[in-house]
Amino acid sequence: MKRVSHLKTVLESLQFFPIVALLGARQVGKTTLAKKLLGTTEGETHHFDLEDPIDIARLHDPMLALKPLKGLVVLDEIQRMPELFPILRVLADRDPIPARFLILGCASPNLARQSSESLAGRMIHHAMGGFQLNEVGDEHAQQLWSRGGFPRSFLAPDDALSLKWRKAFLRTFLEHDLPQLGFNHSPERMRRFWSMLAHYHGQTWNGAELARAFGVSETSVRRYLDVLGAVFMVRVLQPWHANLSKRQVRSPKIYIADTGLLHALLNIGDSYDLQGHPKVGASWEGFAIEEVLRVLGVDYPDAYFWSVHAGAELDLFVQPNGRKIGFEFKNTSSPKATRSMRSAVELLNLEALYVVHPGESSWEMAERIKAVPLLELSKNLKLE
Numbered sequence: 001m002k003r004v005s006h007l008k009t010v011l012e013s014l015q016f017f018p019i020v021a022l023l024g025a026r027q028v029g030k031t032t033l034a035k036k037l038l039g040t041t042e043g044e045t046h047h048f049d050l051e052d053p054i055d056i057a058r059l060h061d062p063m064l065a066l067k068p069l070k071g072l073v074v075l076d077e078i079q080r081m082p083e084l085f086p087i088l089r090v091l092a093d094r095d096p097i098p099a100r101f102l103i104l105g106c107a108s109p110n111l112a113r114q115s116s117e118s119l120a121g122r123m124i125h126h127a128m129g130g131f132q133l134n135e136v137g138d139e140h141a142q143q144l145w146s147r148g149g150f151p152r153s154f155l156a157p158d159d160a161l162s163l164k165w166r167k168a169f170l171r172t173f174l175e176h177d178l179p180q181l182g183f184n185h186s187p188e189r190m191r192r193f194w195s196m197l198a199h200y201h202g203q204t205w206n207g208a209e210l211a212r213a214f215g216v217s218e219t220s221v222r223r224y225l226d227v228l229g230a231v232f233m234v235r236v237l238q239p240w241h242a243n244l245s246k247r248q249v250r251s252p253k254i255y256i257a258d259t260g261l262l263h264a265l266l267n268i269g270d271s272y273d274l275q276g277h278p279k280v281g282a283s284w285e286g287f288a289i290e291e292v293l294r295v296l297g298v299d300y301p302d303a304y305f306w307s308v309h310a311g312a313e314l315d316l317f318v319q320p321n322g323r324k325i326g327f328e329f330k331n332t333s334s335p336k337a338t339r340s341m342r343s344a345v346e347l348l349n350l351e352a353l354y355v356v357h358p359g360e361s362s363w364e365m366a367e368r369i370k371a372v373p374l375l376e377l378s379k380n381l382k383l384e
Helices: 004-016 030-040 053-058 062-066 084-092 109-118 138-147 159-180 187-198 207-214 218-230 259-265 271-275 280-296 339-347 374-380
Strands: 019-023 045-049 071-076 099-105 123-127 234-239 253-256 304-307 313-318 325-329 352-357 363-366 369-373
Touching (some): 004 019, 004 030, 004 099, 004 123, 019 030, 030 045, 030 099, 062 084, 084 099, 138 159, 138 259, 138 271, 138 280, 159 187, 159 259, 187 207, 187 259, 207 218, 218 234, 234 280, 253 259, 253 280, 259 280, 271 280, 280 313, 280 325, 313 339, 325 339, 339 352, 369 374
Parallel strands (some): 019 099, 019 123, 045 071, 071 099, 234 304, 325 352
Antiparallel strands (some): 234 253, 304 313, 313 325, 363 369
16 A cells, blocks of 8 residues: 555655654554655665664664764654654754654654654644555445454455454553553553443543443543553544533543454454444444545544534534534435434534435435535545
């Protein structure tokens, strides 16, 4: 997979910013993308893998090692050496700039804190997820939904091997990767929490209920959630609060970020098992939300859901270019306009509400409400 859109974004960012941070979960293809970039870049290129003892030794004196370099410099697994951030600030302030830096990493407390403190105005972040529909092709949409976007999971020879890879990934991530990132929580407890969270996929956060199930405080379970969110494994969709007289829901909605991992946590083996599972609708909703945000170019901090206690709700609310757009996700090829949809249009003064479904046709359902197939998103959501 060429990951063309990610390559284009990183290249454009490197033209303007001295430092570009390519962030995402482990195993989504950040290193592969960086090597592709190194192979096509003219001029000098340099690559440091901060999990390789040889490269770590080369950076024993970071300023001495990095200051003479020119061209493109890639620092992979940057969270392993947070002490590099102050040095990168000095190197980024040179005029003219002899080298630009592409840093790769999973989020971690050190990475977030050091980059914000040391590199403000000098660095831009680009989040990279797993494979997307525009990369794998519409004919593989069902496989992408079932297996998720992690390259090795999606490209596995069969469903059984894909599931085996995902379960091994979960185990390794909890036992080895999280501790290396500075999260010192019990792997077994985090596994139980992650599995329980999978059953809340697509629902509003209920910290009190989860705290009772674990026998810990609400603060503790919220900390577990923050850990999984910080490493791109969980998506936390915040509620939108409009200036209304109605009581609005103020707890966030929770999604397992990758549907393949969601299905592994729920012991769903393949597409056939998925269609008969109680979470099939919520799973499809999370899958479709990721695709909508990709098409719109909207990041999660700028995406919301909306709900009032009286019953009206909206699965996704965004404001691209200041325009109020809503989305509902229905896992049926013949969705119907509902009172809740009409209420959302009126109360939020939406320009349009799109009802995204897995069918093949688009049609006007009601005033400002339109049904749109998931595979036709890019044709229908031209919001320029």
